Amino acid sequence: MTTRRDLLIIAGGATLLAGCRDESPRAQGRAVPVPDVVVAETRQGLVVLGGPHPRGLGREAVTSADGRLAGVLTRDGAGRPALLRLDPAADALGEPLPLAAGWLPRVLAADGGCCALTREEAAIRPAARDRTRLLVVSGSGHREYELSGVIEPDAFSRDTTGLFVLEWLPAGAPEHYRVRRLELSTGRLQPLLTRAKVPVPAGAEEEMRGDGRQAALSPDRQVLYTLYTHQPGHRHTRDLLAGRASGAHAFVHVLHLAEGWAYCLDLPDPFGAGPGEGHALAVSADGQTLAIADATSGAVAYAGTAALTIDRVVTVPAGPGVASLAFAPGAPRLLLGAGRTVTVLRPDATVEARWAVPAAVRGLGLSGDASRVYAGGAEEVIWLDAATGALRGRTPVAGLTAVRHVR
Secondary structure (H helix, E strand, O other): OOOOOOOOOOOOOHHHOOOEEEOOHHHOOOEEOOOOOEEEEEOOEEEEEOOOOOEEOOOOEEEEOOOOOEEEEEEOOOOOEEEEEEOOOOOOOOOOEEOOOOOEEEEEOOOOOEEEEEOOOOOOOOOOOOEEEEEEEEOOEEEEEEEEOEEEEEEEOOOOOEEEEEEEEOOOOOOEEEEEEEEOOOOEEEEOEOOOOOEOOOOOOOOEOOOEEEEEEOOOOOEEEEEEEOOOOOOOHHHHHHOOOOOOOEEEEEEEOOOOEEEEEEEOOOOOOOOHHHEEEEEOOOOOEEEEEEOOOOEEEEEEOOOOEEEEEEEOOOOOOOOEEEEOOOOOOEEEEEOOEEEEEOOOOOEEEEEEOOOOOOOEEEOOOOOEEEEEOOOEEEEEEOOOOOEEEEEEOOOEEEEEEEO
């Protein structure tokens, strides 16, 4: 993870896209295609498995927040730098848009219509600088912005009239940041709104002092949820206005991309007390429920996305290592991956099943018809029968670190 939005740098090549093996008894050893489109992260970057264009996309590329689209730095027919916007699941590729040399794609709008580029590579913590140059490319043209200080693009507004950015402070030694909106028509940075849809007063803008663990986009593409853990010294806007300390070890930052407001949903103990990698979040397919897991302590919190309050916290079997969380589309089941086990939770949050997998889970995703569960493993991606947990197939992927998106 390199930014608050879990920015994904895509890379790789044909050597990463090896054939796959069906593990059913009657087809062992016979190569079969990956049934769905899977975006997997490796130590070299991201690759696309399955679909009409299985490929590595090069180091200078980004995905949209929901992983459905990609923006790739390429070359046009004359060998000049260009930006290619593509849908990995579509047959046709788009036309490259010409660029000046030196620009790197950083954020792609959910509909693929706009891409924000900078001169700096993505970093967990950016280097000090006095000015930031930023380019926004769309089908209607290019516009360049020069902004004071250290500005990192984060997400486009739903209507793409604004770009939410991270303003790192202080510019000479960046160590914390606040989320602001860049008005693309004027080039001005503006504070966000409160949940009551009024401007945040001066001096009450939240300043984040850590790195977001994971982000998830709502199904309607209007809300971005980002999980934070271990945030020393962080104070929410509501606490700044009330003159009190926060005391939260973990919270979900809720950014409404259509209405421009932000809110922090505090998580109760023990969330945030254990390793950050043991935490994960997911949004249900209907967008009504947010789930947050702390696999290390064996806890899952459920929150309604309308009220933005914790409805319940349930106890689940604890697991080591990196946590992964996914809702089944079209079904209310929740899958939690930790260690070499996938735990399936019923709608009432009781355990329905526990499936053993060949290696520690590195990311989870479900096919669109909810019949297959994909999981990252040791140098491979596997897929399971969503009803029984039986291993149905696997494909080797060199240097795999996580399954990121499935469709």
